[in-house]
Amino acid sequence: MSGYSITEASPRQKWIAGLLVAGYTIVTLVPLFWIVATGFKSPSDAIAYPPKVIFTPTLEGYVNLFTTRTRMNPDQLEALGPPQTWYDGIVRQYDMVISGPSRFGERFLNSVIIGFGSTFLSIFLGTLAAYAFSRFKVPLKDDLLFFILSTRMMPPIAVAIPIFLMFRTLGLSDTHLGMILLYTAVNISLAVWLLKGFIDEIPREYEEAALIDGYSRFQAFYKVVLPQAATGIASTAIFCLIFSWNEYAFAVLLTSGTAQTAPPFIPTIIGIGKDWPAVAAGTTLFLIPVMVFTILLRKHLLRGITFGAVRK
Amino acid sequence: MAQIVIRNLRKEFGDFVAVRESDFTIEDGEFFMLLGPSGCGKTTTLRMIAGLELPTSGQILLDGKDVAQVPASARDIAFVFQMFALYPHMNVRRNISYPLVSQGMPRAEVRRRVGEAAGILGIEDILDRPVGGLSSGDRQRVALGRAIVREPKAFLMDEPLGALDAEFRERMAEELRALHDRMGATTVYVTHDQLEAMQMGDKIVVMNRGVVEQWGTPQDIYDFPATMFVADFIGSPPMNFLRFDEQVRAGSRTVRLSGVEVPVPQTREATSGARAALGVRPEHVRLSDDGAYRGDVIAVEYLGTTQIVTLDTPNGDLKARIASSDPVKVGERVGLSFVTQTLSLFDAETGRALALERESVRGREVRETTHG
Ligand SMILES: Nc1ncnc2c1ncn2[C@@H]1O[C@H](COP(=O)(O)OP(=O)(O)OP(=O)(O)O)[C@@H](O)[C@H]1O
Numbered sequence: 247m248s249g250y251s252i253t254e255a256s257p258r259q260k261w262i263a264g265l266l267v268a269g270y271t272i273v274t275l276v277p278l279f280w281i282v283a284t285g286f287k288s289p290s291d292a293i294a295y296p297p298k299v300i301f302t303p304t305l306e307g308y309v310n311l312f313t314t315r316t317r318m319n320p321d322q323l324e325a326l327g328p329p330q331t332w333y334d335g336i337v338r339q340y341d342m343v344i345s346g347p348s349r350f351g352e353r354f355l356n357s358v359i360i361g362f363g364s365t366f367l368s369i370f371l372g373t374l375a376a377y378a379f380s381r382f383k384v385p386l387k388d389d390l391l392f393f394i395l396s397t398r399m400m401p402p403i404a405v406a407i408p409i410f411l412m413f414r415t416l417g418l419s420d421t422h423l424g425m426i427l428l429y430t431a432v433n434i435s436l437a438v439w440l441l442k443g444f445i446d447e448i449p450r451e452y453e454e455a456a457l458i459d460g461y462s463r464f465q466a467f468y469k470v471v472l473p474q475a476a477t478g479i480a481s482t483a484i485f486c487l488i489f490s491w492n493e494y495a496f497a498v499l500l501t502s503g504t505a506q507t508a509p510p511f512i513p514t515i516i517g518i519g520k521d522w523p524a525v526a527a528g529t530t531l532f533l534i535p536v537m538v539f540t541i542l543l544r545k546h547l548l549r550g551i552t553f554g555a556v557r558k
Numbered sequence: 559m560a561q562i563v564i565r566n567l568r569k570e571f572g573d574f575v576a577v578r579e580s581d582f583t584i585e586d587g588e589f590f591m592l593l594g595p596s597g598c599g600k601t602t603t604l605r606m607i608a609g610l611e612l613p614t615s616g617q618i619l620l621d622g623k624d625v626a627q628v629p630a631s632a633r634d635i636a637f638v639f640q641m642f643a644l645y646p647h648m649n650v651r652r653n654i655s656y657p658l659v660s661q662g663m664p665r666a667e668v669r670r671r672v673g674e675a676a677g678i679l680g681i682e683d684i685l686d687r688p689v690g691g692l693s694s695g696d697r698q699r700v701a702l703g704r705a706i707v708r709e710p711k712a713f714l715m716d717e718p719l720g721a722l723d724a725e726f727r728e729r730m731a732e733e734l735r736a737l738h739d740r741m742g743a744t745t746v747y748v749t750h751d752q753l754e755a756m757q758m759g760d761k762i763v764v765m766n767r768g769v770v771e772q773w774g775t776p777q778d779i780y781d782f783p784a785t786m787f788v789a790d791f792i793g794s795p796p797m798n799f800l801r802f803d804e805q806v807r808a809g810s811r812t813v814r815l816s817g818v819e820v821p822v823p824q825t826r827e828a829t830s831g832a833r834a835a836l837g838v839r840p841e842h843v844r845l846s847d848d849g850a851y852r853g854d855v856i857a858v859e860y861l862g863t864t865q866i867v868t869l870d871t872p873n874g875d876l877k878a879r880i881a882s883s884d885p886v887k888v889g890e891r892v893g894l895s896f897v898t899q900t901l902s903l904f905d906a907e908t909g910r911a912l913a914l915e916r917e918s919v920r921g922r923e924v925r926e927t928t929h930g
């Protein structure tokens with residue numbers, strides 16, 4: 247016999263697998279790296295050709311992201327005296343002074359409210375619906391489930407015009423509530439289907455034991471079913487959040503002021519000055535919440551997507 | 559503790575009738591077995607007693623009060639599930655105390671009760687372990703702990719030993735029975751294993767296709783099966799049926815098997831048609847050279863002190879359990895006789911036993927079983 251084994255990969259196979267994984271990692275991480283790096287470049291470095299990999303980092307992009315600035319003539323600058331803060335110093339190089347905060351903070355907060363709000367609502371409604379579908383005799387259950395899924399059979403943006411008109415009539419345009427409802431409507435079918443799968447896997451005996459132990463149906467649901475569905479809820483929540491956090495098309499169409507989220511706002515930062523570092527800085531900050539959320543729930547996510555395949 | 563009376567209980571799932579017109583009584587403190595083949599409605603019956611399933615019609619009297627439509631949480635009954643249903647996100651102590659917490663019991667009292675239950679079951683040392691890594695025996699004990707800690711009116715157990723391996727089953731069965739004897743709690747226990755039922759139960763109800771065929775003490779059911787199904791289901795090997803096509807009349811003292819008159823206890827009723835069966839337990843068959851009724855030995859199975867002899871008779875195959883010391887050879891033709899007072903007679907058309915006048919069997923007063 248040679249050293250051949252069915253279960254253990256040969257060193258060559260391991261090498262090839264390693265290389266493939268490394269290659270894939272590079273392909274996915276380089277754009278991210280580039281965005282983060284661009285956020286710390288000066289505007290001229292950002293558009294330099296050939297692209298600069300080594301550069302002097304500056305916080306200019308971040309300062310520009312969070313502020314609005316006005317240009318002044320030298321006399322006025324003279325009158326102001328030396329810059330008071332480090333960020334004042336940065337903008338002075340361009341003969342400008344900070345005239346106020348930018349709207350980035352508000353837009354970012356909108357994203358947080360709408361993204362997490364709709365995720366919460368999708369999960370809340372989705373869990374209840376999935377539980378009902380999983381446990382109770384629902385008339386026309388299969389048809390209803392199919393109907394719920396059918397809302398995802400076309401790209402949501404295909405119904406943008408009717409939604410636009412509907413929102414205008416109902417006064418939901420450019421409101422947080424409107425966007426939360428919209429994203430929830432899109433996410434909920436996915437949530438119901440995913441969660442139903444998870445809840446189906448939880449043996450009914452657990453709830454029945456709780457019922458017999460003296461708990462009501464609803465207590466049994468949230469004290470026994472919910473903790474065990476945590477894995478499924480976490481992974482479903484990540485999918486919902488990623489969608490609503492990153493959604494661009496509806497956000498452009500339906501929000502412009504009060505409820506505008508970060509995705510349509512960030513590209514407008516570029517303005518006339520070709521301020522790529524500020525755009526990259528905004529994008530970097532925008533990536534962080536989903537990343538943190540995903541890392542926090544990573545344990546659940548990994549178990550979640552292999553759920554059912556591996557039985558305890 | 560409680561008496562449970564099942565009256566005319568019926569359960570339909572859509573068009574399918576899972577349990578029909580059941581009647582039996584579980585006395586206070588009894589260890590009561592629900593026995594029957596797979597799919598006969600044992601679990602459904604038990605779940606109705608627990609309140610997990612609401613009956614289509616009929617009554618469940620718990621200490622005289624009809625609870626048929628009362629929700630599970632209000633019945634004060636404990637249930638031990640086949641796969642234990644321990645909450646995987648809680649440790650042993652929390653699993654056991656969970657039913658008490660629901661009643662809003664003070665913490666100190668909960669601790670005391672959990673400690674007590676753990677003591678009874680001998681699981682004090684694993685109280686703070688997660689349930690995930692427990693052996694199946696310990697899981698079983700924790701599940702029992704969760705049941706006994708409440709001091710409920712009754713315990714319901716659905717094949718509680720089904721998930722254990724054969725060796726362990728026996729030990730756990732003894733433990734369970736000992737636990738019951740110590741606590742004296744009314745217990746309803748579902749099993750499809752007739753041996754387990756005979757060994758552990760004070761009373762047994764035998765179900766088949768949603769119908770209660772018979773209920774009574776293990777001895778009653780063994781000695782006087784009410785139906786051919788029960789006779790066939792209980793005992794290993796089961797009761798033999800010697801079928802014959804002749805109407806049995808009320809008051810007769812013999813039946814004719816292929817021309818040979820065989821004495822039976824005097825009948826009190828007649829068969830409805832011309833098909834009948836004589837029921838005889840293997841251990842009540844005697845091999846004797848002078849018997850007029852004869853059969854050919856076709857197989858011999860040696861079991862240590864006894865042996866099972868399979869005979870080909872004019873009325874079908876028959877198994878006899880005789881001492882190993884009796885010499886029998888395959889191919890031999892032997893005469894057969896039966897212990898008259900132990901015989902049963904069945905109406906082969908309805909499958910029901912005929913009422914017979916009996917003297918005592920095993921020195922007990924004989925009651926004719928009329929259930930079923
Ligand atoms: N919720 C239900 N809906 C429809 N049919 C059911 C339901 N529960 C049980 N049944 C049917 O009722 C019959 C009796 O089921 P039950 O579970 O009581 O049998 P059992 O005697 O416990 O059998 P086993 O030994 O296999 O556990 C079965 O044929 C089963 O398919």
Ligand SMILES: [Mg+2]
Nearest residue numbers: 600601602716
């Ligand atoms: Mg069952």
